[in-house]
Amino acid sequence: MSGCDRGPKSPRGFRLPEGDAVKGQQAFIALKCYTCHKVEGVELPAPTAFSLTLGGESGRVKTYGELVTSVINPSHVLSEKYQKELTDTKESPMPTFNHVMTVEQMIDLVAFLQPRYKLVLPDYQYLGP
Ligand code: HEC
Known part of the structure; x- marks a missing residue:
């Protein structure tokens, strides 16, 4: 696991x-x-515009956190394919929807897309009774 999994910015506990x-x-x-x-x-x-298939086994998205991040922060991780095509920019061609998308739409979009991917849900630690 990467270093991002610890500390205050850790995705742990996000659901x-x-x-x-x-x-x-x-x-x-x-x-x-x-x-x-x-x-x-x-x-x-x-x-x-583009024709990028979401879901399946070939998707770049592998975890629940990555799926949510791809929807609300598309430039956080650019797929390699697009990084090569977009050499002079680090921006994703995917626009952000954060100013128009409601939180409910975001939650529902994730519910719609999640079963299309083989995703790993975030871990949580059970600290015992
Ligand atoms: C103008 C075109 C465009 C629109 C509109 C767009 N996307 Fe994207 N999206 C992309 C491109 C290009 C990528 C791949 C590049 C990247 O990694 O950001 C991408 C990547 C993604 C990914 C990650 C794909 C993967 O498997 O790695 C998800 C999930 C996604 N988009 C969801 C959405 C959702 C939900 C919406 C609508 C709210 C949306 N996109 C609207 C262009 C678009």
Whole structure:
């Protein structure tokens, strides 16, 4: 595990409440995520800008924390493929939605996307009775 797993910025203990995957799919369409993304196993309008499939085993996202981070902070980890194409910028071509996306939409989007990935949930330590 990396050094980021300890200290005050550690993702330990982070967990969103249960979301609604159906509403998540609606948010995915309302926020126009589909213009750049297909989603493994889901019928959506055809992408127009990029065509990056979310989910499956080939995704870069491997943990729950990474999935949430990719939605609210897309430039935090750029996929290698895009890093090569975007040599003069460290910004993701994916815009941030933080000023328009509600917290509820974010939670629902994660509920919608999570089952499409093979994700690892964050650990928590059981300190005993
Ligand atoms: C303008 C195009 C565009 C839009 C709109 C967009 N994305 Fe992205 N998204 C990208 C690109 C390009 C990447 C890969 C580059 C990167 O790592 O940021 C990406 C990466 C991701 C990833 C990580 C993919 C992986 O498996 O590694 C997730 C999850 C994601 N987007 C979700 C969303 C959601 C949810 C929305 C709508 C709220 C959205 N995206 C809207 C372009 C877009």
